[in-house]
Amino acid sequence: MEPILVIMAAGMGSRYGGNKQLDPITEQGDIIMDFSLYDAYLAGFRRVCFIIKHDFEDVFRAHIEKGAGRKYQVSYAFQEIDDLPEGFSAPEGRTKPWGTGQAVLSARNIIDAPFAVINADDYYGKEGFRKIYDFLVNKADATHNCMVGFEIEKTLSENGTVSRGICKASDGMLTDIVEHLKVAKEPQTNEDGSPNPLAGKITDTHKDGTKEIIPSDSPVSMNLWGFGAEYMDDLREGFREALGTILEQNPMKGEYYIQSPINEDIADGSSTYEVLSSSDKWFGVTYKEDKPEVVKKFASLKADGTYPVNLWD
Numbered sequence: 001m002e003p004i005l006v007i008m009a010a011g012m013g014s015r016y017g018g019n020k021q022l023d024p025i026t027e028q029g030d031i032i033m034d035f036s037l038y039d040a041y042l043a044g045f046r047r048v049c050f051i052i053k054h055d056f057e058d059v060f061r062a063h064i065e066k067g068a069g070r071k072y073q074v075s076y077a078f079q080e081i082d083d084l085p086e087g088f089s090a091p092e093g094r095t096k097p098w099g100t101g102q103a104v105l106s107a108r109n110i111i112d113a114p115f116a117v118i119n120a121d122d123y124y125g126k127e128g129f130r131k132i133y134d135f136l137v138n139k140a141d142a143t144h145n146c147m148v149g150f151e152i153e154k155t156l157s158e159n160g161t162v163s164r165g166i167c168k169a170s171d172g173m174l175t176d177i178v179e180h181l182k183v184a185k186e187p188q189t190n191e192d193g194s195p196n197p198l199a200g201k202i203t204d205t206h207k208d209g210t211k212e213i214i215p216s217d218s219p220v221s222m223n224l225w226g227f228g229a230e231y232m233d234d235l236r237e238g239f240r241e242a243l244g245t246i247l248e249q250n251p252m253k254g255e256y257y258i259q260s261p262i263n264e265d266i267a268d269g270s271s272t273y274e275v276l277s278s279s280d281k282w283f284g285v286t287y288k289e290d291k292p293e294v295v296k297k298f299a300s301l302k303a304d305g306t307y308p309v310n311l312w313d
Helices: 032-043 054-065 100-105 126-138 231-249 262-268 288-303
Strands: 004-008 047-052 073-078 115-119 144-151 162-170 173-185 202-205 211-214 219-227 272-278
Touching: 004 032, 004 100, 032 126, 032 288, 047 054, 054 073, 100 231, 115 126, 126 144, 126 219, 126 272, 144 162, 173 211, 173 262, 219 272, 262 272
Parallel strands: 004 047, 004 115, 047 073, 144 272
Antiparallel strands: 115 219, 144 219, 162 173, 162 219, 173 202, 173 272, 202 211
């Protein structure tokens, strides 16, 4: 079956302060997702499924129909809080969706082939899409999946800390993902103006205030995953198992992530995950303050011919 590009676009971007998925970042009205769609099309993708909310369905469809929708076979899925396995119900007062794992599960009636998953509000560059499309066509199956890893130094924000899943690999295969929640490049000086002995280093700040130095070339997951269609079964079973814990420990905000089954799959040997490396620089708008620099970067990419002025002409 023809591989499917699945784009998670239901989140509103709490740190960003609005619906950054539809926030234009070029004079032509492009959004970040348009560049991923363009790169994925060049790589070979012809089917795309958008996971969105009903709240902005009309404006989202209108944007797609005038651009990428003229090239792709398009499907839509909707992430709903009450879309839960039989026997479960959302607690009264919960407004937050159940995470990226549940988002992808919302497309369970659409995904019938190997598929790639990306975030709508991230720019990944061209290399990752070429590699993941080739993997999905030639290698993906029920027990062999993949991810694209980016060098952590190429994924940071200048305007605050970020969360990153640092990947460990052996012989090109993923062995573990460790979440680091407050990652940033250290400034030259401390808040009091004194020299910072960690200046230029990448660190993760722990809850007790201590800092862990992270090598600048550490591979991280930016949610560019490739799976066989059978991974939907893993997600479905894992979500049911995880819900009990979520509802007991954090019923209002607990989440189930697309990568939740992965470490367990690796540990029990039921699946392998090939790490595909990308040398491209990731960027996005984690914070509103990130937007001006992102606007400049896309203007430059059009000016140097990396992208045409009008993507879909």
